[in-house]
Amino acid sequence: MSSFTSSTLPLIDNFVAPKCDEVMKILYQDEHILLINKPSGLLSLSGKNVQNWDSVHYRLVNGQDGVSPAFAEAKLPHRLDLGTSGVMVVALNATAATHLNKQFQAGTIKKRYLTMLEGWVAADSGEINAPIAKDAALFPRVKICSMGKPSCSEYQVLARLSGPNRTLVQFTPHTGRTHQLRIHSLSFGHPILGCDLYHSARSQQLAERLLLHASDLYFTHPHSGEPMHGHIPSPF
Numbered sequence: 001m002s003s004f005t006s007s008t009l010p011l012i013d014n015f016v017a018p019k020c021d022e023v024m025k026i027l028y029q030d031e032h033i034l035l036i037n038k039p040s041g042l043l044s045l046s047g048k049n050v051q052n053w054d055s056v057h058y059r060l061v062n063g064q065d066g067v068s069p070a071f072a073e074a075k076l077p078h079r080l081d082l083g084t085s086g087v088m089v090v091a092l093n094a095t096a097a098t099h100l101n102k103q104f105q106a107g108t109i110k111k112r113y114l115t116m117l118e119g120w121v122a123a124d125s126g127e128i129n130a131p132i133a134k135d136a137a138l139f140p141r142v143k144i145c146s147m148g149k150p151s152c153s154e155y156q157v158l159a160r161l162s163g164p165n166r167t168l169v170q171f172t173p174h175t176g177r178t179h180q181l182r183i184h185s186l187s188f189g190h191p192i193l194g195c196d197l198y199h200s201a202r203s204q205q206l207a208e209r210l211l212l213h214a215s216d217l218y219f220t221h222p223h224s225g226e227p228m229h230g231h232i233p234s235p236f
Contacts, residue, residue, distance in 0.1 A: 014049070015047075015049070015052075015140070016049060016051045016052060017041070017043055017047070017051075017052050017054070017082060018041060019054070020039060020041040020042040020054060022039035022040075022041065022042070023039070023064065023065070024036055024037065024038060024039060024042065024056060024059055024064060025037040026068070027087070027230065027232070028230065031092065032091070032092055032093065032095075032096045032221070032222055032223045033089055033090060033091060033092060033096055033100075033221070033222065034060075034071070034074075034089070034090040034092065035087060035088070035089055035090075035217075035228075035230040036056070036087070036088050036090060037085070037086065037087060037088075037232050038056055038080050038084070038085060038086060038087075038088050038214075039085055040082075040083050040084065040085040040209045040210060041082065041083065041209065042054065042055065042056060042082070043055040043056070043082055044056045044057065044076055044079035044080055044081075044082075044088070045057050045076060045079065046058050056076065056088065056090075057074065057076055060074040060090060061074055071090075071092055073092060073093050073094070074090055074091070074092060075090070075091045075092075075093075075094070075096075075097040076088075076090060076091075077089070077091055077097050077100040077101045077104060078090070078100070078104065078109075078217075080214055081179070081182075081210070081212075083194070083195070083196070083209055083210030083212065084113075084210060084212045084213065084214060085209075085212075085213045085214070085232075085235060086113070086213045086214025086215060086232050087214050087215070087216065087217045087230040087231065087232045088214070088217075089217060089219060089228075089230065091222070095222070095223075096222040096223065099222035099223075100219070100222055103219055103220060104176065107174075107175075107176075108219075108220070109217065109218065109219040110172070110216075110217075110218040110219075111172070111173060111176075111214065111216070111217055111218075112170060112171070112172050112214075112215050112216035112217075113170070113171040113172075113173070113181060113212060113213060113214050113215060114158075114168065114169070114170055114171075114212075114213045114215045114234040114236075115168075115169050115171060115181065115185070115192050115211055115212045115213070116166050116167070116168055116169075116192065116193045116207070116211040116236060117166060117167045117168075117169055117185055117190035117191065117192060117193070118164075118165075118166060118190055118191050118192075118193060118200060118202065118203040118206065119165050119166065119167065119189070119190050120160045120165050120166075120167055121155070121157050121160070121167040121169060121190055123157070124156070124157045125154075125155060125156045125157065126154075126155055127152055127153065127154050127155070128152070128153045128155065128184040128185075128187065128188050129150070129151070129152050130144045130151055130183075130184055130187050131144065131145060131146060131147070131148035131149055131150055131151055132144060132145070132148045132149055132151045132177040132178070132179075132180060132183060133145035133147060133148030133149065134178065140197065141179070141183075141197050141198070142177070142178050142179050142183060143183075144183060144187050149175070149177060150175065151175045151177045151180055151184070152173070152174040152175050153171055153172070153173050153174070153175075153180060153181055153184045154171070154172040154173075154174060155169050155170065155171050155172075156169065156170045156172075157169055158170055164202075164206060166193065166206070167190065170215075179197065179198070181212060182195050182197060182198045182210075182212070183198050185198070186198040186199070186200075191203040191204075192210060192211055192212055193206045193207040193210075193211045194206065194207030194208065194209050194210045194211050195210050195212075196210070207236075211236050213232070213234045213235065213236070214232070215231060215232055215233070215234055216229065216230065216231050217229070217230040217231075
């Protein structure tokens with residue numbers, strides 16, 4: 001008789017993403033890359049479930065609403081979670097994709113996020129260092145685990161708000177683990193408002209969407225070598 005551990009269980013995902021009617025905006029375009037504003041509620045890549053066909057990649061390759069141009073060779077070296085909004089870089093050819101992938105792997109691309117956390121964060125700034133591991137038994141969630149991969153998120157408090165108590169925070173992740181900012185926020189007692197996977201009894205109910213926004217992206221242009229900065233103000 002064969003047996004399965006949590007690490008060998010097959011991943012079953014029956015999630016169906018709600019329809020996203022918001023338009024994906026192109027912020028910058030040349031023959032090698034795009035910078036886009038991904039709306040909250042849009043998948044980066046189409047899912048295995050056939051009902052999850054709509055995505056950033058699908059709209060780029062096929063054209064958006066029959067109006068926007070199609071980019072047949074578009075590739076996504078950069079992805080954001082379904083609920084996360086904000087700036088993404090898209091490669092328009094294989095050479096650009098390879099170059100950008102190397103930058104992400106080397107950790108030379110700098111990302112900043114804005115988020116609204118439950119409660120008042122006591123310290124004005126700090127780091128969350130908590131290793132993260134995947135576990136098929138918890139899918140699609142991940143877990144904090146001493147045997148996980150090192151994970152570091154730097155934070156800066158921007159504002160403490162009342163009614164209810166909440167904190168606007170800028171995150172700078174120094175690693176790029178799955179769900180890193182979402183689980184790190186929960187781990188130090190201040191989950192992101194609207195998060196469906198890592199939440200307290202109240203935090204999920206305090207916002208209609210995940211209040212996590214990719215505001216800034218710093219990278220090197222894959223063709224010219226020039227420094228690039230994509231910025232999108234927070235919608236919350």
